[in-house]
Amino acid sequence: MLPPLIRGEHRSCFGVTEPDAGLDTTHISTFARRREDGGYVVNGRKVWTSTAQRADHILLVTRTTPIEDCERPTDGMSVFYTDFDRSKIDVHEIANMGRKAVDSNAIFIDGLEVPEEDRIGAEGEGFKVLLHGLNAERIIVAAAAVGFGMYVLEKAAAYARERVVFGRPIGQNQAIQHPLASVWMRLQAAELITYKAATLYDQGKPCGLEANTARNLAGSAAYEAAFRAVRTHGGFGFAQEYHVERYFRESVLNFIAPVSEELILSYVAEKALGMPKSY
Ligand SMILES: Cc1cc2nc3c(=O)[nH]c(=O)nc-3n(C[C@H](O)[C@H](O)[C@H](O)COP(=O)(O)OP(=O)(O)OC[C@H]3O[C@@H](n4cnc5c(N)ncnc54)[C@H](O)[C@@H]3O)c2cc1C
Structure with missing residues (x-):
């Protein structure tokens, strides 16, 4: 994942913050559901995602187990680095007071397919x-x-x-x-x-x-x-x-x-x- 980023061939954005969770990251609701034939399907939304206008990849933080089913709130989260598939992600720029060189966005993810190999670390260990x-x-x-x-x-x-x-x-x-x-x-x-x-x-x-x-x-x-x-x-x-x-x-x-x-x-x-x- 890293060499193409360092060579400047990939442009990545980082999706953690969500409108309804804010700084309370364990309460995100973007969910990656495991498919029976392998991989995941992600649905949810993120806000303040910098550079999403031009990104071709996203480092995405999701839940893979609902928080209610977890022993600790930090359990059940997973991180993916995957293609920013614009047929499944809608991007809306947020007008703001600065950083004109870097776009800020609200993004809406609907049925994004993510292969298993795009997960970073073990499933459910994403918070770490x-x-x-x-x-x-x-x-x-x-x-x-x-x-x-x-x-x-x-x-x-x-x-x-x-x-x-x-x-x-x-x-x-x-x-x-x-x-x-x-x-x-x-x-x-x-x-x-x-x-x-x-x-x-x-x-x-x-x-x-x-x-x-x-x-x-x-x-x-x-x-x-x-x-x-x-x-x-x-x-x-x-x-x-x-x-x-x-x-x-x-x-x-x-x-x-x-x-x-x-x-x-x-x-x-x-x-x-x-x-x-x-x-
Ligand atoms: C220009 C810009 C770029 C950003 N880029 C990215 C990005 O690329 N990817 C990404 O995922 N996020 C990004 N963010 C999001 C950023 O990390 C969050 O805005 C930030 O973490 C604050 O979260 P929030 O806006 O939801 O505030 P909230 O969580 O709603 O908090 C609002 C206010 O309440 C205070 N507050 C909340 N809870 C408590 C508490 N328990 N005790 C005391 N005070 C409290 C906060 O300190 C804050 O002042 C960006 C934000 C901006 C503005």
């Missing part, structure tokens, strides 16, 4: 398969947020150095300097915990806390960098010409996907501080 990839994703999006934050911060600093008001650069005012300096420090810290998470991941060690912390610190610092870039640009921060309004819109996603800030905080409270699970 899914978890295996999530920390890596958190680390990658944290690293992206650090880069985004540093880029936007430099744009703000450059404007602050050049824009002259009251006879001096606005960047000479501490009210402009301090928030930008504070974001710089937050981004440095976020970068370090991102590297720590990546190192643990590469060593095959547990890294859930570090990966989630990195994702949250980097994402919130990136958001602050973009917000401060808009503020530093004053009226022009609101104009499309300087792009900072766009970066600000893009940065909001850091609190939402691939996992929300609320869920990260709940996870850290539970795993780092030993408090009761709240979700």
